[in-house]
Amino acid sequence: MxxxxxxxxxxxxxxxxxxxxxxxxxxxxxxxxxxxxRVEAAIERLGYRTHASARRLRTQRSSTIGVRLEPSTNGVSGALLDRFLHTLTEQAEGQGLRVVLYTARDAEHEIAQFSRLIDGADIDGLILTSTFYGDPRTEWLVAHNQRFVTFGRPWGISDLEDPQHFWVDVDGRAGVRQATEHLLAEGAKTVAFLGWPRGSGTGDERRHGWEQALTDAGIPEDARLEAETVESIPAARAAAVRLLNAHPEIDALVAVSDTAALGALIASDGALPVVGFDNTAVAESIGFSSVDQRLDVVAGDILRLLNEVGTTSSAHPDAHTLVTPRLVTRPRTGALELLRRP
Incomplete structure (x- = not known):
């Protein structure tokens, strides 16, 4: 041959x-x-990727992980996955692991990429990001007995606690609850929420954190004010303008992301206390408070679980891990001065 x-x-x-x-x-x-x-003998006779195959058969690992390179987005928070990938690669390198990047247009194309990478013996593990309701990627990987961990819950009732689906996620509910409680403790009476349209697993969880904090503070449901926006600064600004015009009593706002937070800050000329989510470089440079996802912890937990997939039982206590984020507070003077600067 x-x-x-x-x-x-x-x-x-x-x-x-x-x-x-x-x-x-x-x-x-x-x-x-x-x-x-029989397969091992065929591999040896044909000389199929001899050194890679031998290492796989000896250690059951190739020390190579596949991760999708996410497409660029317009939102400020779109850089979050870039930061995650950078952190993950650094930690993987420290553990003697390699990261292979691939691109995909959609879930179906990504599944095709899985087949290509697996058939080419290029990887022995995958890390999935951007999970969503009814995600076919996880179903395919479970059905094909592949080693994988997702950054994000499966967002499906049937496999949320599936022992074959290892996942690590950030507790968005806890993060937004921290943000809302902080604004209430600072003296705000009417804390509104600027979120994504309902049906987003991540967005819904963050909204629940806001609702939970208001419930604990004794604020009735009919006094809760919110608006929806897509992940776009102009869209967030427009949604915040409509909300603030309709309800001038709003004296603070929690946003589902830093993109939404920046839109709300622009809408209020920096005068409104706003807390975002993701703690991006924009939040730091402009100077508004935001929830930090602690991506270093997320990456470490994902690599640990990926190493344990296939070697742990269904009773493994950490197969599904929620990382508690932390609120980073900043004085509002910086954002106010920057946004009002001519």
């Missing part, structure tokens, strides 16, 4: 499916011993 043998060649040589070869390379404990030996 003059060309480099492929996983298909190995499958034909061993008389098994391509997925069985992939399982032998990635999760050999899932394959019957006699079948595994």
């Amino acid at each position: 003059n060309r480099q043998p492929t996983i298909v060649d190995v499958a034909l040589e061993a008389g098994v499916s391509r997925q069985t070869v992939s399982n032998v390379l990635n999760t050999p404990t899932m394959v019957r011993e006699d079948t595994r030996h």
Whole structure:
């Protein structure tokens, strides 16, 4: 054979499916011993990626992790995943791991990328980001016995506590609750919420934190004021203007993201106490308070869980981990002066 043998060649040589070869390379404990030996013999005869395959069969690890490179977004908070990727890569390097980046247009394209990476024996683990309700990516990975951890809950009733789906997420409810309690403690009487449209798992959780803080403060439901916006500064500004014009009694606002917070600050000319979420560089430079997701902790927990996938039982206490964020408070004078500067 003059060309480099492929996983298909190995499958034909061993008389098994391509997925069985992939399982032998990635999760050999899932394959019957006699079948595994037949595939290993075919790999050796064909010389299929000899050094990589040998290392996989010996350690069940290639020390390579696949992560999607997210498309750029217009929002201020869109840089959050870039920061996460940077932190993750640093920590992975410190543990002798490599990170392979790939791109995908949508969930279906990403699943196709999974197949390409797995069939090419390029990775033995995946980290998924931007989870959503009914996410088909996690279903595919579970069905194909692949090692993965998600940054974000599955947002589905059926697999929220699935022992095959390891995940790490930030407790957005706790973070927004901290922010709301802070504004109330500072003397605000009417704390409004600027959030994303309902149906976003992350956005709904953050809204619940605001609601919980108001409930604890004895504020009735009919006195709670909120507006929805997409992740865009102009959209957030417009939504905040409508909300503030309709309810001039609002004296503070909690935003679902720093993008929304900046829009609200512009709408009020910096005069309104606003707390954002994500603690971006914009929040730091302009000078408004924001909830920090503690991405260093998130990355560390994800790498730990990824190393444990397939070796732990369903009773593992940390298979599903919520990281408690922290509120970073800043004096309002900086934001007020910057936004009012001609």
